[in-house]
Amino acid sequence: MRIVEGLPPKGSYHKVSIDTELFGLNQKKLHRPAGRFGCLTICPDGKTVYLITKDSDIEKALNRVDRARWVMHNAAFDIRHLRRWTDIAPRKPDKLVDSLLIERILWGGYYDTFALDDLARRYLGIKTEKETRKAFFDPDGVLTSQMKSYAARDAIHTWKFSGSQERFLEKDPDAWKIWSEVDGPALWAVLDFKGFKVDVKKWAALAKKNAAICEELQAKTKFKLSSPKQVLAELNAFGKKKNIPALEFLDSTNAAYLDELRDIPLVATILAFRDAHKRATTYGDNVIRDFVEDDGRIYPSFNITGAETGRMSSSSPNLQNIPAEADYRACYIADIGNLLAIADYKAQEPRLTAAMSKDPVMIEAFENGEDIHMTVAREIANALGGEPDRKLGKAMGLASTYGMSAQGLAAKTGMSLRDSENMIREYFRRFAGVYRWTISQKAFALQHGYVVTLAGRKIWVNPHSRQGTTTNPLNGPIQGGAADQTKRALGLLHKHYGRKIPLVGVIHDEIVAEVKKSDVKPFVKQLEKCMLEASDWLTGGIVPGGVDIHTGKSWAAKG
DNA sequence: GGAGACGGCGCC
DNA sequence: AAAGGGCGCCGTCTCC
Numbered sequence: 001m002r003i004v005e006g007l008p009p010k011g012s013y014h015k016v017s018i019d020t021e022l023f024g025l026n027q028k029k030l031h032r033p034a035g036r037f038g039c040l041t042i043c044p045d046g047k048t049v050y051l052i053t054k055d056s057d058i059e060k061a062l063n064r065v066d067r068a069r070w071v072m073h074n075a076a077f078d079i080r081h082l083r084r085w086t087d088i089a090p091r092k093p094d095k096l097v098d099s100l101l102i103e104r105i106l107w108g109g110y111y112d113t114f115a116l117d118d119l120a121r122r123y124l125g126i127k128t129e130k131e132t133r134k135a136f137f138d139p140d141g142v143l144t145s146q147m148k149s150y151a152a153r154d155a156i157h158t159w160k161f162s163g164s165q166e167r168f169l170e171k172d173p174d175a176w177k178i179w180s181e182v183d184g185p186a187l188w189a190v191l192d193f194k195g196f197k198v199d200v201k202k203w204a205a206l207a208k209k210n211a212a213i214c215e216e217l218q219a220k221t222k223f224k225l226s227s228p229k230q231v232l233a234e235l236n237a238f239g240k241k242k243n244i245p246a247l248e249f250l251d252s253t254n255a256a257y258l259d260e261l262r263d264i265p266l267v268a269t270i271l272a273f274r275d276a277h278k279r280a281t282t283y284g285d286n287v288i289r290d291f292v293e294d295d296g297r298i299y300p301s302f303n304i305t306g307a308e309t310g311r312m313s314s315s316s317p318n319l320q321n322i323p324a325e326a327d328y329r330a331c332y333i334a335d336i337g338n339l340l341a342i343a344d345y346k347a348q349e350p351r352l353t354a355a356m357s358k359d360p361v362m363i364e365a366f367e368n369g370e371d372i373h374m375t376v377a378r379e380i381a382n383a384l385g386g387e388p389d390r391k392l393g394k395a396m397g398l399a400s401t402y403g404m405s406a407q408g409l410a411a412k413t414g415m416s417l418r419d420s421e422n423m424i425r426e427y428f429r430r431f432a433g434v435y436r437w438t439i440s441q442k443a444f445a446l447q448h449g450y451v452v453t454l455a456g457r458k459i460w461v462n463p464h465s466r467q468g469t470t471t472n473p474l475n476g477p478i479q480g481g482a483a484d485q486t487k488r489a490l491g492l493l494h495k496h497y498g499r500k501i502p503l504v505g506v507i508h509d510e511i512v513a514e515v516k517k518s519d520v521k522p523f524v525k526q527l528e529k530c531m532l533e534a535s536d537w538l539t540g541g542i543v544p545g546g547v548d549i550h551t552g553k554s555w556a557a558k559g
Numbered sequence: 560g561g562a563g564a565c566g567g568c569g570c571c
Numbered sequence: 572a573a574a575g576g577g578c579g580c581c582g583t584c585t586c587c
Contacts, residue, residue, distance in 0.1 A: 224582095224583085226581090226582055226583075227566095227582075227583055227584085228565085228566045228567065228582090228583075229565095229566085229583070229584075230583090232566095252566080252567095253566080253567085254566075254567060254568080255567080255568075256574080274567075274568080275568095277581085277582085278567085278568060278569065278580095278581075279569090281580085281581050281582075282568080282569065282579090282580055282581055283569080284581095286581095303578095306577085306578065306579090307576095307577050307578060308577080309576080309577060311571090311577060311578075312578095313577085313578050313579070314578085314579080315578095315579060315580085316579095317579090317580090318569085318570085318578080318579045318580070319570095320569095320570055320571070320578075320579080321568085321569040321570035321571085321578080321579070321580085322569080322570070323569065323570080324569090324570070324571095348571095349571090398575075398576090399575065401575090401576090402575035402576050403575065403576080404574085404575040404576095405573060405574075405575080406573095407572095407573060407574055408573085408574045408575055409574090409575090410574085411574050412574080412575085466573085467575095467576085471575060471576060472576075474575095474576085475575075475576040475577080476576080476577095478576090479571090479576065479577060480577095482571095483577095507570075507571070508570085508571045508577090508578095509571070510571085
């Protein structure tokens with residue numbers, strides 16, 4: 001390893017790895033541009049590293065290698081931070097490769113660690129020390145020679161293992177397709193997301209209300225209500241004393257079990273506390289304190305591939321699990337003069353079930369514009385009698401593609417086991433194509449050890465586990481295909497709007513934008529176009545896409 | 560005092 | 572025997 005302090009010399013570079021270090025980043029907000037520039041390392045050959053320590057040299061250094069393929073491990077991090085010092089325009093898929101995202105495309109479900117050090121170990125057989133990284137968290141730190149070699153080492157490793165990744169990519173054209181048409185474009189889109197405006201007062205009031213409930217309930221209780229262990233012990237003891245076997249022999253206190261016992265005041269107290277506690281903590285003042293920035297907005301970190309299936313995830317804060325109640329959604333708002341546009345794919349996963357299985361009954365239902373859950377409910381009611389129940393239809397449809405057992409469906413719906421078995425049998429009789437698809441998926445998974453989405457994303461499954469052979473082969477490609485679709489839509493929208501893309505959030509099948517009132521009409525039209533285009537791109541048009549868009553002052557707006 | 564496992568629960 | 576898939580975050584508890 002040769003470290004050269006200064007710019008890479010002028011010349012023509014084929015591929016460079018790039019890594020950025022910053023001082024004094026907040027552990028909870030690594031994705032936010034903050035802290036003090038540490039260094040930029042650029043490696044063009046796996047041997048030499050050019051080390052830039054002055055932020056005024058960043059732009060010049062990147063310009064020198066502009067025509068090369070850039071490799072970054074977690075490019076979102078580097079680009080977000082480097083953009084403080086120089087504009088980095090979106091690059092073509094072959095001009096920016098994120099070795100982290102590529103690794104997830106290649107090995108999602110097979111490995112579960114994807115850090116730079118993990119790849120160095122897997123591909124290069126090198127075990128690395130991580131202690132030096134901590135020194136960068138010191139806001140007043142100075143760049144020691146040890147820290148320089150640490151940074152340089154990361155750049156070298158990235159350059160080297162990206163070569164190994166390239167060989168896998170050459171053997172697997174679908175993986176490159178996913179990068180170049182789905183994950184790569186989505187990455188650039190997410191990098192340009194705007195913050196989501198929060199009604200801080202409203203949020204704080206909810207937090208306060210729930211904190212008060214917690215305090216009140218805890219005050220009249222002798223044991224710690226927030227301790228599952230103590231709660232279980234108390235319920236067991238109470239059950240023994242009062243001769244209530246359901247409590248005496250309870251072995252879990254989760255809501256699914258306690259719900260049936262909520263007539264007992266003690267149980268009701270526990271459930272009420274849990275509800276308020278969740279809201280007072282996960283959705284409490286801490287969200288404001290830790291994440292609302294000076295402009296009154298939160299900037300969640302959207303992970304392009306958070307899940308094995310290819311789904312995105314969100315953190316710091318997680319925008320994807322905000323309570324769906326209007327009270328909470330109403331705290332997420334548009335600024336004065338703006339409106340939110342809230343778009344979601346209608347029945348995204350069921351449509352993909354239809355597209356993958358090619359079940360003619362299901363496809364026809366979508367072609368006729370039917371409400372699929374109602375269709376399922378009606379088919380079942382026709383066979384088994386009774387009135388069509390949409391909720392039941394939805395549960396049944398989800399259950400079938402999640403590989404739920406009859407016991408599971410019975411528990412979920414409150415049906416008897418026998419009714420539940422009948423219903424599943426009848427469902428698969430009516431949707432025989434779906435049934436055949438479930439069989440073939442399981443066989444494929446057993447044979448290959450993976451399954452694929454319609455777009456070609458590979459999801460490895462564990463052939464030695466129940467989950468890997470029964471449920472993942474069904475759920476994986478549907479959930480993953482849905483993710484492909486949404487991410488593709490983000491990419492298409494970004495292609496149209498570029499850096500000015502007005503998005504503030506994405507929640508699996510839902511895209512939220514904040515738009516000037518005067519721009520709403522054309523924007524909504526464009527959004528719908530991109531989402532439907534992504535849908536056809538994925539399914540080849542076998543099933544019509546469906547998108548719902550409505551606008552309003554807050555996220556609670558109803559269509 | 561920090562790390563990690565675990566129970567629990569919010570969302571799609 | 573069998574209680575659906577995918578996440579992230581909270582508090583508690585244990586371990587080092």
